[in-house]
């Protein structure tokens with residue numbers, strides 16, 4: 064059974080149709096990169112996955128059952144802007160969510176249980192390369208370190224699904240490369256299913272096992288809110304779902320970076336795709352002959 068199944072999903076805000084005709088299924092362990100023009104509904108889609116927004120129409124199924132309408136431990140999220148607590152140390156931030164779920168009312172635990180949580184938090188910080196900064200406060204960290212902290216926080220709850228909303232968008236290119244290796248590692252190690260919004264098409268191609276393009280199929284110039292975006296391209300990429308790769312993703316990614324060229328057949332053949340207008344205001348991706356060959360167009 065698919066992990067996630069969407070049947071004729073629509074999302075409206077008042078008279079504005081933001082998303083429509085979403086019909087798609089996702090298997091456990093996939094890494095779905097999501098691209099699309101600004102304002103086309105990518106974050107709204109992620110919020111429906113998280114449970115902070117509900118679909119206006121259609122069925123949104125997780126493990127074959129309607130998805131819970133409020134966030135739960137199965138789904139972790141990292142936003143572009145650092146979402147950490149400034150008054151807590153690095154380790155305090157990572158321990159917090161676990162402390163709250165263990166001691167719901169006071170949010171504090173003591174003794175052996177606290178020690179256990181601390182050990183888990185230290186192990187998680189080690190995985191994201193932040194153990195040596197455990198006693199620092201967020202303002203003492205670089206942007207990349209703050210995003211590592213946000214990842215550690217999200218993973219502490221052992222989610223099955225990780226939602227990333229432009230997680231590396233505010234980082235310098237060198238730091239972004241490091242974060243790409245890290246997220247690949249975490250994806251494989253924790254066997255996560257990841258949905259990542261990005262405005263960087265190259266990033267989407269190199270990290271994902273699948274790439275979705277959100278765009279409007281129907282336009283009414285007189286009433287721009289009348290139609291919403293759908294998934295116009297659903298492109299399978301070379302990477303295997305987490306836990307099924309023969310090469311570790313980290314290795315294959317490092318190889319790509321050492322070669323300093325992207326091995327994606329699409330980007331390799333056509334670097335211009337990097338400048339695709341799909342990332343700007345007026346996506347016309349269906350004009351691309353390269354994508355035309357490989358993409359499975361789901362929306363009609």
Ligand SMILES: Nc1ncnc2c1ncn2[C@@H]1O[C@H](COP(=O)(O)OP(=O)(O)OP(=O)(O)O)[C@@H](O)[C@H]1O
Nearest residue numbers: 076077079081099100101102103104105106107108
């Ligand atoms: N809570 C809300 N109430 C009303 N309209 C909303 C709400 N949230 C989003 N919208 C509208 O829905 C549309 C899609 O917004 P969304 O943030 O999902 O786009 P996006 O593709 O993530 O954009 P970007 O790439 O710029 O972040 C926008 O027109 C936005 O104004």
